[in-house]
Each structure stands twice: as C-alpha cells, then as structure tokens.
Amino acid sequence: MKPALFSVLCEIKEKTVLSIRGAQEEEPPDPQLMRLDNMLLAEGVAGPEKGGGSAAAAAAAAGVHDNQIEHSEYRAKLAQIRQIYHTELEKYEQACHEFTTHVMNLLREQSRARPITPKEIDRMVNIIHRKFSAIQMQLKQSTCEAVMILRSRFLDARRKRRNFSKQATEVLNEYFYSHLSNPYPSEEAKEELARKCNITVSQVSNWFGNKRIRYKKNIGKAQEEASLYTAKAQAAAQSMPSGDPTSPSEQGYGHMSQTTPTMIQVSQGQMMSPSRHSDVMISGLQMNGVHGEYPPVSMVGNNVQSQVGPE
C-alpha cells in the first residue's frame, strides 16, 4: 500500500544520496574512472584539504626566486582548479539529489493511478545515477586535462623558459671569453657562477655547453662579442681610468680592433674575477625585464578546462 511504497522510496532515496558521493565505490570499477580519480588524488585536487591556497599565497608574498614564484603560481592555479572542481561536484550532487527526489514524487503520484513495483523505481533511480555519473566523469576528465595542461605549462621548464638576466649573461660571457683557451669551468667554478648569476649549476653547464658549440659554429660573429669582452676584461684588470668604461651596450660592438680572440688567443685566464663593476646594468629585480603574465590562467567557468585557456 501507500505506506509501504513510501518507505521504499525513502530507502532508495537514502541509498541514492549515499552512493552519489562514492560513484566509484559502486559495482563497476570503471578503470577509466579509477585512473581519473587516482590522478586527481595524486595531484591533490581530490582528497582532503591541504592548505594549498594559503601556502601558495604565503610563498608568493615572501619574495623569493623565479622558480619558486612560478611554483607558487602553479600551486595557486591548482588550488583554483581544485576549488572549482569541488563546487562543481557539489553542484552535481545537489542536482542529482533534487532530481531524484523529483522523480520520486512523480512516481509516487503515478502510483495512485497504477501499481509501481520497487523494481521499476530502482530502474529509474539507476538511470538517473548513470546520467549523473557520466556528468561527474566528464567533470573529472576535464579537471584532469586542465591539471595536465597546467603542469606542462608551469612545471616543464623547457616549455616556458626565460632568458637569463642581463647581468647573468654578462657574468657568464666574461668567464667564457676570459677562459677561451679552456672554457670548461670546474665544478667549483660552476657553483660560483651559478651563485653569482642566481641560476642552478646545471643551468651553468647548459649555458657553457650551448656557448661552446655555438661559438665554434659561428666564430666570425662570436669574435666581435669576444673582443668586446676581452677588452672589457683588460680594462677592468688594469682598472684603466682614462677611456670611458666602454659602452656596455651589447650590440655596440663592431668597431673594436680585430683582436681575433681565437680559442687560444687569451693566454691564461688570470684576469678571471675582475670587472663586472663597470656598468650599471639593470640593477633592479631581474624579473621585471621579462614578460609578466602567461596566458590568462584564471577564472573558470562551468568548465574547469577553460581554466587553462587556449593556446
């Protein structure tokens, strides 16, 4: 009768609500879904709160270096995605719940006109669930994609490299050209350079690797640059007060006598630590020289994916 039916409905309703939040705990352990869930969990998008946002904000506020800034930016974006993901998820759960209730009411009314078996109800509810699970799946999918894009954009240094600051290039070039006969800095020298330039040792290694090969490939052009730096080094070594400290302007070369500094030219790199005092250069933070914002990775609409923007 009616009371019986009503209680059945209620029971189903409860089950519904419970099972929504654990779609993957249901029977079909959809491998795809599990993959998505695992990834979201691994990225910290799903799962328990982890004070991500505030930590990122704190890191951003605390100054620090390029890498860390980017990292914190990345985490901030991730937190954003996470939040949207959760609100969306909640929205879906709510909608599912409401819809189920609605259908229940409908069925209940129908039950006055014709007998409705619990099986039928079950079927209906299942259909609804499947629909909403599909939506959830989609949400998870696009969240995953958004995270992946974010990762590749922020964490893969190669995809988003920045040129070194002018001072850093200056320091590296000075070392390179004053050690042209043997442009292979030792581990300690690399560390020193890394410290001076505010980059990592492996970046120094990369730089010298690139420099050596590119110098070799185009000695003609490099020579001009070389003469510039050797002249600078000499000036610095002798601390010549007369001639102006040379115009540091990198592309100002051209005149400069043909000192043709080949790989052997510069005798011994004894004038190593010198110079670098000469020019003013951009004394401020090096990061204001480079571009500021990446593709607007903010604001997320309904679709989490829009979070990372096009490209």
Add this chain to the structure above:
DNA sequence: ACTGATGATTGCTT
C-alpha cells in the same frame, strides 16, 4: 606572423 637568439632536452660518443 616571421625570424634569429637562447635555454633545455635528447641521444650519442668518449
């Protein structure tokens, strides 16, 4: 949009 410069990665050699 195109192009040269440049930092990073990959695969190979020594």
Add this chain to the structure above:
DNA sequence: AAGCAATCATCAGT
C-alpha cells in the same frame, strides 16, 4: 659522467 651535436620550444625584436 661530461661533453657534443642536433633538435625542440619559447623568447623577443621586426
């Protein structure tokens, strides 16, 4: 393990 050579992907000036 370090370096070289080729290549990728982005930067930055035009």
